[in-house]
Amino acid sequence: MKKKLFPSLVFAFAAVLFSANAIEQPALPKEKKVKINEIKKVKNTAFTYGEKLEYRVHYGPxxxxxxxxxxxPNSVDVNGRKSYHIKVSGKSAGMVDVMFKVRDEFESYVDEEAIIPWKCIKRVKEGGYKDSDFIMFDQVNGFATSRRGKVDIEQQTQDVVSAIYFARTTDMTNAKVGDIFPVNFYIDAENYLLRFKYVGKEVVKTDAGTFNTLVIKPQLIKGRVFKDDEALTLWVTDDDNKLPIMxxxxIFVGSIKAELIKYDKVKNPLTSKIK
Structure with missing residues (x-):
């Protein structure tokens, strides 16, 4: 259980993404193969090169x-296409670091136009547990290859990092309370369908400022890590950036909370920021 709990602690707002045990729904039906020039483009008004977000994570008090x-800050060439190189890192601190040291790193190479991953690197150290993987995504022929083997994937399948950025591109201008937004997701040689439910708007205060936010609830599995199927709440800025704020x-052994403490080089003016 520890190796599933503490990654959620470190990357709390992506907790559902870092634990396959938190995902219940099967993946969408397999779609036909596409040529590379037929890959669906995604309108991205949310993020750009050079963006950096920093978070502080709390476990109870x-x-x-x-x-x-x-x-x-610069694009990289993958499969002849301009791509983002996104790096995610997390480490435990304080008493948590003494009890259960975490040093996790993920990298994802994400197509600039389609917002899909071409490859993902995983390096995880959590207590006495270590794991690493290198995943190659063939988004044209519809499969992913890693040290765990080869797995068929659907169009626009995301990895543990790209899923967060892909979700930020979702147009929620006309979203109604209760609307569901699905994301195809791959982790540890398995396919899943994540469902994010829009539940409304709130004002949230963090060390980075006070923001008007959209409130999202990922659908989780009750009875494993989480107390119920809507135990996790995510707040994102109510503007074009859709920055994850908090x-x-x-969870069964307490609570987790992560909040934005610093941001740099966001793509658009933070019109959601009140002060």
Whole structure:
């Protein structure tokens, strides 16, 4: 259980993404193969090169760790296409670091136009547990290859990092309370369908400022890590950036919370920021 809980602590607002045990729904039906020039383009008004987000994570009353999400300032060429190189790192801190040391790193190479991953690197150290993987996504022929083997994937399948950025591109201008937004997702040689439910708007205060936000609830599995199927709440800025501002969740051994403490080089003016 520890190796599933503490990655959620360090990357709290992406907790559902870092634990396959938190995902219940099967993946969408397999779609036909496409040529590389037929890959669907995604309108991205949310992020750009050079963006960096830093978070502080709390486990109950304790400061549990820190996490950063950073897009390299320059594009890289993957499969002849301009791509983002996104790096995510997290480490435990304070008493949590003494009890259960975490040093996790993920990298994803994401197509600039389609917002799909071409490859993903995983390096995880959590207590006495270590894991690493290198995943290659063939988005044209519809499969992913890693040290765990070859798996068929659907169009626009995301990895553990790209899923966060892909979700940020979702147009929620006319979203109604209760609307569901699905994301195809791959982790550890398995396919899943994540469902994010829009539940309304709130004003949220963090060390980075006070923001008007959209409130999202990922659908989870009750009875494993989380107390119920809507135990995790995610707040994102109510503007074109859709920055993840805060996440909060009750779990069986306490609660986790992560909040944005610093941001740099966001794509658009933060019109959601009140002060």
């Amino acid at each position: 304790l400061t549990g760790g820190n996490a950063s999400f950073e897009i390299d 996440v909060e969740s009750d």
